[in-house]
Amino acid sequence: MKFYKIFLLSKQIKMKKIESISIQQLDNRQLVQNRLKSDILLSANLGFDDTLFKHPSRMDAFAAIFCVSGKAEVQVNLKKYTLESGTMALHVPENIIQITSCENLIVYPFIISSTFIQKLHIETKDLINLYMAAKTIPVFCLQYADIHILEKYYYLMESILQSETGYKDNMTIGLTTSFLYKVYDILVRKLKEKEYVRKVPERCETVFEDFIKELNLFHGTEHSLSFFAQRLNFTPNYLSSRVKEYSGRTATEWIEESVILEAKTMLKHTDLTIQEIAYKLNFPTQTFFGKYFKRITGLSPKQYRTL
DSSP states (O other), rough: OOOOOEEEOOOOOOBSSSSOHHHEEEHHHHHOOOOETTTEEESOOOOOOOOSSSSEEEESEEEEEEEEEEEEEEEEEEEEEEOOOOHHHHHHETEEEEEEEEEEEEEEEEEHHHHHHSOOOOOOHHHHHHHHHHHHOSSEEOOHHHHHHHHHHHHHHHHHHHHHTTHHHHHHHHHHHHHHHHHHHHHHHHHHHTTOOOOOOOOOOOOOHHHHHHHHHHHTTTOOOHHHHHHHOOOOOHHHHHHEEEEEEEEHHHHHHHHHHHHHHHHHBBBBOOHHHHHHTTOOOOOHHHHHHHHHHOOOOHHHTTT
């Protein structure tokens, strides 16, 4: 496999909303050489358009990006990380990502659509645990042995995508499943190093998965536990207790995190007024939004914007 380079120059330009980038848009821009329809993108020569990810953006896909050399400063959900040689970055669809600087970055990308993820032979509990782990440590260092194995996955996937076999779909499903289990295995070891080991009751898996799907549909525009409980046909107490049992955090804490992430991103990266942000996030008044924001962050929206 050939390497590809991404050269980005980032500057602070206010925008009107958080950008949304689909896997189809990446494909349409002809940024990749290897693809399975618009389900998997794998490239040997990706020249990243400098308009992509310059501002806080979402991408409706799972991505595993292995860095070979160079360096990039990135933000994932407003937290800063450094991507450099020997590290891997993981992206899950609802994350807000931004590349703030990039210098001679050479990476292997593996981009998988949300639709294709559903075709994989991954147990629900493992898929949810992979999601939780990727949210906890989106950028991490790899051991040499893991790098060696992951490179083989990339080479083999490239060969399959370039082949003319009639079994390409099934072969790709199998290899992608195996690849994600390998990534999951690496993450489990990393989390154990951080003493982050959860005992997960199986009865909570489906509840948590359905809750996260609902939460991600609204991007911070719904703030009520009862709203999500009603959509899932649960009582608020049942939903909150099952979510906490599974994730260690209450449903309300997940909801608040979602709302505040949207609010902070718009405060820092758009030219919307605080009143406009309040209305976009479905608050009845600017005052109500301000009190909500300050209760959780300790700062008023205006104070946060001027930091």
